[in-house]
Amino acid sequence: MDTAFEWTPEPVLLEKVIALANQRGQSPEAIVDQAVAVYVQTQSHSRPELSRGQELINLMRGKATAKLTTDEIMYLTRGDDD
Secondary structure, three states: OOOOOOOOOOHHHHHHHHHHHHHHOOOHHHHHHHHHHHHHHHHHHHOOOOOHHHHHHHHHHOOOHHHOOHHHHHHHHOOOOO
16 A cells, blocks of 8 residues: 655654665665554553543543644544534
């Protein structure tokens, strides 16, 4: 599956990705795929599972909102009939 999106990395980061790719004999895309896979796996294990109600209570109390994405906040604050 090809999904295109625009990414403008910091020049230093791009240089490091390209250097690592050359060192491993892989494409820069493969390096980014691996990095994203590790990040997603780490993030899915780092947040304990809370119920929607508990997440909403935490949101209303102002707890841990910095860790929530915009989509997660929208999900929590959306009514069941939306």
